[in-house]
Amino acid sequence: MILDIYKDALEYSAKDWKTLVKLGLICLFSFLLLPAFLVTGYNYRVINNAVHGVINGRDPLPEFDEWISMFIDGVKVVIVQILYLLVPIIIFLIFAIIAVNTTGIASSIIMLIGCIIAFVAFVVGVLMAQMGLCHMAYNEGAFSKAFAINEIKEVIDEIGWFECIATILGLIIITLxxxxxxxxxxxxxxxxxxxxxxxxxxxxxxxxxxxxxxxxLITMFLVGPYLSIFNSRSLGLLYTMQV
Structure with a gap:
């Protein structure tokens, strides 16, 4: 299943080099911040196509149109990712504060435990954020669905936690x-x-x-956009693997 997702996403991302260049041009001005939301908005469209499609389907790459809508989607994506990642950050800070106010070996033990818990929370948070975005796309962009924890957990349960984490790790490795x-x-x-x-x-x-x-230039206009579409497509297809 995972290999099929990668194969589809690798081929899908290479469908139109002109689209990659357009996305690269937007990335070029991402330092202005506003274009960065257009990039995340476009990647959200890729996810949206995937969650409503099938592996090895004939889904086309999304169009660059309705820029305001794409910008708003990009803002929503960033907010979802930030809110989910706040949890492990808060957990780490709580343990760090406790460790600073503790002396001796107890401080090191508390910090170690905090790092472990924060890392686990980070992994879960990343997975929940990605599946939350897919869930939002599947439910016609309803922002609240990105935080429907029980529904998202059920999706992950049906796909399999190991399969989800393995897929994301694979995406990181392939990207690198x-x-x-x-x-x-x-x-x-x-x-x-x-x-x-x-x-x-x-x-x-x-x-x-x-x-x-x-x-x-190649990284900016070809490799970077290609990999961003590849990752978004893969995550969207992973969402469709529910039993």
Whole structure:
């Protein structure tokens, strides 16, 4: 099941390079903050398509239209993610305060216990946030459904906690591998050009600067958007795996 999700999402994300470039252009101005919400809003549309679709279906990539609606969806996504991640942060801070006001080995033990509990809460919070977004999309964007804890837990129970966590871990690994491989290939190519330039007695610094710029552009306009769509599609399809 998990491999089928990855296969579908990898192929789906590569359907239209023009869409990747458009998303990359928006990402380019994400430092202005407002465009960042458009990026998360677009990824939410990818999730929405997935939760209403099937694995290996013929779902098209979402269109870049209704910008205000996409922006609002992006804001909702960010709020959901922040609120779920506040829980482990609060747990960590509570234990940290208690540990600071405790002396000796008891302080270290309390801090260790706090870190373990906070980490578990973080894993659960990430999973609940992602499935909460899928649940919100499945229920026509109803914001309250992102926090319908019992309903979301039932979804995860039906899919399987192990399967959900394994899928997300797999997404992290695949994302890191693809990013690393692309950067490594570009690095090797321009390193070879740089060494060749140096052998000829020329200054290779311009080659290395160009390599850095090419790597940044490819990451910004192709790899980054591709991976964001890949992750969103995968999570949406995972949601559809309910019994």
């Amino acid at each position: 591998v693809i990013s690393s491989v692309v950067s490594t290939i570009i690095g090797i190519i321009f390193t070879a050009f740089g060494v060749s330039t140096a052998i000829l007695g020329l200054d290779p610094s311009a080659i290395f600067i160009l390599g850095f710029m090419v790597n940044s």
